[in-house]
Amino acid sequence: MYSEKVMEHFSNPHNAGIIENADGIGEVGNPVCGDMMAFYIKVKDDKLADVKFKTFGCVAAIAVSNIVSEMAKGKTLQEAKSITKKNVAKALDGLPKEKMHCSNLGAKALAEAIKDYEKKKYG
Amino acid sequence: MKSVYMDHASATPVREQVIEAMLPYFDQHFGNPSTVYDMGLKIKQVIEEQRAKVAKLIGAKPQEIIFTSSGAESNNLAIKGVALARQKKGRHIIISAIEHHSVLNSARFFERMDFEVTFLPVDEYGLVDPERLSRAIRSDTILVSIMHANNEIGTIQPISELSAICREKDVLFHTDAVASVGNIPVDVNELNVDLLSLSGVSIGAPKGIGALYFRDNLRLMPLIHGGIQESGRRGGTENVPYIVGLGKASVLAVEELFDKMNHLEKLRSLIISGVRERIEHVKLTGHPDKRLPGHASFCIEAIEGEALIYMLNQHGIYSNTGSACASKALKTSPVLVAIGTPPDLAQGSIVFTMDSSNKVEEIEYVLVKLYLAVEKLRSLSPLWRSKEGI
Numbered sequence: 001m002y003s004e005k006v007m008e009h010f011s012n013p014h015n016a017g018i019i020e021n022a023d024g025i026g027e028v029g030n031p032v033c034g035d036m037m038a039f040y041i042k043v044k045d046d047k048l049a050d051v052k053f054k055t056f057g058c059v060a061a062i063a064v065s066n067i068v069s070e071m072a073k074g075k076t077l078q079e080a081k082s083i084t085k086k087n088v089a090k091a092l093d094g095l096p097k098e099k100m101h102c103s104n105l106g107a108k109a110l111a112e113a114i115k116d117y118e119k120k121k122y123g
Numbered sequence: 124m125k126s127v128y129m130d131h132a133s134a135t136p137v138r139e140q141v142i143e144a145m146l147p148y149f150d151q152h153f154g155n156p157s158t159v160y161d162m163g164l165k166i167k168q169v170i171e172e173q174r175a176k177v178a179k180l181i182g183a184k185p186q187e188i189i190f191t192s193s194g195a196e197s198n199n200l201a202i203k204g205v206a207l208a209r210q211k212k213g214r215h216i217i218i219s220a221i222e223h224h225s226v227l228n229s230a231r232f233f234e235r236m237d238f239e240v241t242f243l244p245v246d247e248y249g250l251v252d253p254e255r256l257s258r259a260i261r262s263d264t265i266l267v268s269i270m271h272a273n274n275e276i277g278t279i280q281p282i283s284e285l286s287a288i289c290r291e292k293d294v295l296f297h298t299d300a301v302a303s304v305g306n307i308p309v310d311v312n313e314l315n316v317d318l319l320s321l322s323g324v325s326i327g328a329p330k331g332i333g334a335l336y337f338r339d340n341l342r343l344m345p346l347i348h349g350g351i352q353e354s355g356r357r358g359g360t361e362n363v364p365y366i367v368g369l370g371k372a373s374v375l376a377v378e379e380l381f382d383k384m385n386h387l388e389k390l391r392s393l394i395i396s397g398v399r400e401r402i403e404h405v406k407l408t409g410h411p412d413k414r415l416p417g418h419a420s421f422c423i424e425a426i427e428g429e430a431l432i433y434m435l436n437q438h439g440i441y442s443n444t445g446s447a448c449a450s451k452a453l454k455t456s457p458v459l460v461a462i463g464t465p466p467d468l469a470q471g472s473i474v475f476t477m478d479s480s481n482k483v484e485e486i487e488y489v490l491v492k493l494y495l496a497v498e499k500l501r502s503l504s505p506l507w508r509s510k511e512g513i
Contacts, residue, residue, distance in 0.1 A: 002433075010430070011437065016503045031467035031506055034427070034447050038505040054505035056470075058429040058448035062503060098451055 003093035009063035026112025060103035068106030132476035173370030182310035194301035194322030195225035202229035207344035213263030249278035272303035276409030277418030328372035332365035387417035417477035
């Protein structure tokens with residue numbers, strides 16, 4: 001059902017965790033609908049110096065979170081904002097059709113974290 | 124890698140003796156049982172012998188058994204066969220809220236044909252209240268269908284109590300016994316039922332064979348019209364090798380039942396107490412005592428079942444879940460909903476169903492791997508963080 005890439009990220013989600021005193025936090029989903037993700041970012045010189053996450057959800061949700069954190073790390077905020085559901089799924093060598101929307105929330109959670117950072121910084 | 128199969132409610136391996144018994148009926152004794160030469164007559168007699176074996180498994184008479192293709196077909200034939208045969212008497216059917224999809228969707232099919240269906244709620248353990256059943260029966264009620272044991276939560280219903288109410292009010296009673304036959308004693312007279320479904324896949328016969336018990340000469344409209352096979356109640360040339368397989372599996376099930384129950388009760392108690400000791404914030408789903416001997420099911424807080432299944436799978440452990448994320452339709456199991464499980468807790472569902480082949484050492488292995496998998500998933504979960512109050 002899942003690609004090798006998905007299983008790899010699910011089995012070793014090395015960016016999982018929280019960042020104390022994060023510059024931005026983004027939370028999406030809720031436990032009632034099945035998946036919930038929280039993204040934490042540290043920003044330095046307009047770049048994502050560190051990205052971590054916590055995820056409650058299925059194999060796809062965990063793999064999505066990890067690959068999004070990997071894709072985002074080191075990127076400028078502008079570049080990170082261009083990460084979409086579609087290129088996340090592509091980077092994972094595809095997701096099952098029914099998982100495409102409900103579990104593929106990583107990009108949204110990251111965008112929320114960036115928004116949170118920008119709001120704090122620019123008001 | 125070590126392999127521990129703990130999903131016997133989904134399928135059981137076909138027993139070696141069953142395969143051996145079946146093999147000659149593919150190429151040596153291949154004749155059509157409806158033919159009149161000795162070859163066909165002999166096969167016809169073999170089928171009748173198997174019918175007697177299946178009947179013995181559930182305390183029925185041979186002529187009260189119809190061979191079908193599956194438990195699902197048996198359930199369809201029971202509901203549709205009775206509803207179609209009795210529709211002039213009434214158009215009201217009662218089923219429980221935790222029935223298998225083959226019962227549920229057969230009932231819903233009649234809802235679209237101007238029948239009325241009452242879905243009886245269950246309590247937090249999955250039990251139907253006899254009082255409630257009694258109140259739900261009307262003058263136009265023709266059939267009540269309540270499953271014997273539930274495959275997802277293991278709860279065993281007080282069938283004889285429920286069927287007595289129906290008998291008194293002259294309403295037919297069907298029970299889906301796919302999960303219970305071969306795991307606990309099942310006797311149609313003690314249960315006092317009019318119809319009962321069973322399946323080969325849960326007792327070491329192959330997938331693709333089942334049976335329906337129907338009391339005496341109960342009128343039943345066939346689903347498959349054809350020749351006079353199965354006394355006109357199911358057309359189509361009989362699936363002889365599979366019928367032989369079901370017959371053999373039935374004999375073994377009778378012989379082994381009590382040893383199997385003792386063994387499974389031991390395993391069940393090990394896994395339930397082990398989970399409770401090692402993992403905090405876990406709920407046992409289903410009834411604590413009135414449950415199938417080899418059935419242990421839980422909801423584990425702050426994690427999701429599909430991820431847990433995959434993680435256990437990486438250690439060779441096979442189990443099941445009612446989590447929404449594991450279903451194609453992304454819906455929580457209706458059984459977990461019916462017993463009042465909150466949606467987020469239902470996500471953490473895990474079900475272990477065991478058989479004679481499972482060993483005590485395997486339980487310890489499963490408990491260790493389960494603990495580690497839960498720890499890992501909880502370390503990833505934002506819900507667990509909030510639970511710890513950090």
